[in-house]
Amino acid sequence: MNASYLELQGIRKTFGGSIVLDNVDLSIQEGELVTLLGPSGCGKSTLLRCIAGLTEPDGGRILLGRKDIASLPPRNREVGMVFQSYALFPNLTVYGNIEYGLKMRGVDKAERQRRCEELLALVDLEEKRGAYPQQLSGGQQQRVALARSLAVQPKVLLLDEPLSALDAKIRKNLRSEIRDIQKKLNMTTIFVTHDQEEALTLSDRICIMNNGHIVQDGTPETLYSRPRTEFVARFMGSYNVLTHAEAVRLFGDDIGRAESYALRPESVRLLAGFGEHGFSESVGGRIVEGTIDSVSVLGNVIRYSVMANGVRLTIDMLNDGRTFRTETSGAVRLALNPSQLLQLEKEGA
Amino acid sequence: MMKSKAGWTHRSLMLLLMIYLLIPLIGTFMYGFAKQWQTTVLPESWTLEWVLEMFKDLRFLDALWTSFYLCAVSVALSLAVMLPAVFVITVYLPKWETFMKGVVVLPYAVPGVVAAVGLIRTYSSGPIDITGTAYILVGAYFVVILPYMYQGIRNSLLTVSAPELLNSAEMLGASRMRAFATVILPNIWPGVMISTLLSFSVLFGEFVLTNMLVGGHIQTIQVYLYQRVNESGHLASAIAVTYFLFILVLSTVLMKLGKKFNGEAGR
The missing domain is CATH 2.40.50.140 (Nucleic acid-binding proteins)
Structure with missing residues (x-):
């Protein structure tokens, strides 16, 4: 087994006395796309924000390439993030948004231009370079957010329910675009969603979360065909969950x-x-x-x-x-x- | 058909509102240029006598300048204190918002006269003896415009989802200060400008506090207007019209500057 690229060890977080993350452990390989799947309030977004450095965990270690990044500010973690609301800068054009991170990191103008052009081509938005975010559709905004995060060449890309604000058709298209880009760049990615279909389609591995724990993880196939608990069975689809007595009535003793x-x-x-x-x-x-x-x-x-x-x-x-x-x-x-x-x-x- | 009827109702209401708002202004304007206007609907004859007399009076220009710089200093001070304070509270300490909301409505709760008497009693002796000076007025003005500045800045920050923009900028490598300067400020600037203009206008027309706190020592445009209104209604109208035009020009210039600043930041 390969050594983990990103490793979370015993991550704990409480908000106002209630436990949001309870000693969460997670190992992710380089180039893997792992989905955190769970209902609202299960702690998946908090876990993502802990990795990003936007929320400080109460305890635990976050190792990225063997380096503990838990105490570093977000800008020094080499982690990119796409937010649910995209959080594009309204005062900057598509090009300006993609260029922003490179400017902040002191990349010279020629290199900035080269990388922006590359990313505009990658997300197929070359013709929209001069448009402002409010002039774009939801799907286009999402692609800009993705390109902006990729521009700074993060070691890990975090996607916090990036497709939830889009309609079903665009969501399906973008889902496969994200997967294609992730595979093309071999980008280690953590994807947060509460949509099991999205998780099954996109992921190399799915971690199902409930009440601050990862209750089961595995490949989409394993999780769908071998749910370990009632929660996973109900969450992964329309499983019929039967009591012992009910099962006996249908299948015998x-x-x-x-x-x-x-x-x-x-x-x-x-x-x-x-x-x-x-x-x-x-x-x-x-x-x-x-x-x-x-x-x-x-x-x-x-x-x-x-x-x-x-x-x-x-x-x-x-x-x-x-x-x-x-x-x-x-x-x-x-x-x-x-x-x-x-x-x-x-x-x- | 229904749409057309609703349109006419709407237009009639708007027309009535405009008449209600503009008639006093037009009346004041005409009175400032009227020579004879007593028994007729419109002035019998026109003159520039009152306007010229007003501009010849150095006290008017002094008062106009005094009002301008006192208001400008107060608004600038408020902006310098409130912008970072409201930003920190909204983004990092949202729990304090309840407290702040209580504090900012206090100027509404305390009548001007009561506030003035309280301020005079507090600052007429002791270590901070500033009654009758511009300092007490600037301090009082700061409190008067607190609600406008707080609400304006806060609403702008919430409208642009400042916490998320800030998080996003930080993730891309910006320090907090740089994220504020490059992302937050350009996006909230139009809202901040409107709060600033509103505060400036409110202070420019403020009379009760000013007259009670520094009336005998510092002459603002409102104090000057109050003194001259008894001498001649025509002159007072000319002063009011000039002061209105001054505010209008100032607002237009500031709005244009704001738009230009925002446009440049966007490039």
Whole structure:
């Protein structure tokens, strides 16, 4: 395993007696894009501000390339940051905003010009160089903020919910642009968001935070398919979280001794009527009967709410035109695969 | 149709408001240039006699200058103290804002006469004996314009999201002082200019405190106007019009300078 490029050791922070960060440890490799994902107030932005030097932690170490930067002012940390509100300077043009950091660091004019041109090309804003921030769209402002942070060639780039103020379409486009730029520059990046879809799409690794802790971290695939706790299961998607009794009612007694279980909505199959083929009980599958409560079409996915053996389940099926449809209150059969039932640990265990 | 009706109501209201505001001004203006105006709607004859008499009186020019420099010194002092103070409170010590909000409304709570008597009693003896001097007036003026300066600067800082701009500038390598000078100041400058002009106008028209604190010693334009109003209404009107035009020209020049400064900072 490579040595960590950025390492947080035991970061603690309290605000007015309440613990916001509780001994947070995190290691990030060079060139990695790590997402801090969690609900509002979980401490993810505070952790980012501690790394940036904008909030002073009560304790802990922040090592960047083996150097402890915890006591340095923000301007000496070699860390760049893109704020949620972009924080572009309204009195400066796009070019002026990108050039600002270079000017502050005493870079000579020719070099400043060369680097600004490079970055304007990178974010595709060459034609907007003379525009003021208030003359740009949200997406363009975001790209300026990104270019401005990259101009000073930081060792780590911090992105604090940079896409939250944009509409869905622009957000998707910018998401992939950010990822492309990050890969192209091999920039070590920490991305903060509360949007699990954004985290899954962008990240090399996701750290899920709750109540000042990192409760689970791993690759997007691992986190989605193997949530450890009920909080992660609920946060990562529309997992069905079942108590032991509920799980027994659906899967029988042979399911272990966990207090709660998670079942992915797409792991349950909905069968129309009796005699439907395509699901084999020989692989250990179980078939239970149920009643559909509601159906909603979410674009490429149809989401069913089904009551089966007194347990309400959310079931997602691909909206491929072949999926059978049913009216609300229709009787259906559910094909359940016990191997998809995940045992969850207690919170904080 | 509805839109057209709403437009006419709006325009009529605006017209009434303009008439209400401008009639006294136009009346004063005409009276300052009227020779005979007693039983007719408009003056019977016109003259420059009152304006010339006013400019011949050296006391008028003295009073105008005295008012100008006392107001300028007070506003400059207030700007020098309040700009960094409000910046620090808004950005770094937001908890103190409640206290500051209480302090800045005090000038409204204490009537001018009461404030003047209190100031005279406090500063007429003891270690700081400044009653009747320009110092006490500048001090009092500072307090009078406190609400305008505080609110104006604070609102400007909040409008431009000063804490975030500052954080952003610091992350890019600027020191706090440099971030303030290169990012915060150019962006709040238009708001600060408006507060400054408003404060200047308020002080220029201030009479009660000035007359009670230094009336016998220092003659400001308002004190001079008060003294001459009994001699001739025509002359008092000419003085009022001149003083109004003076403020108008000064405001225009300062606004233009402000815009120029802001434009240059933006480049």
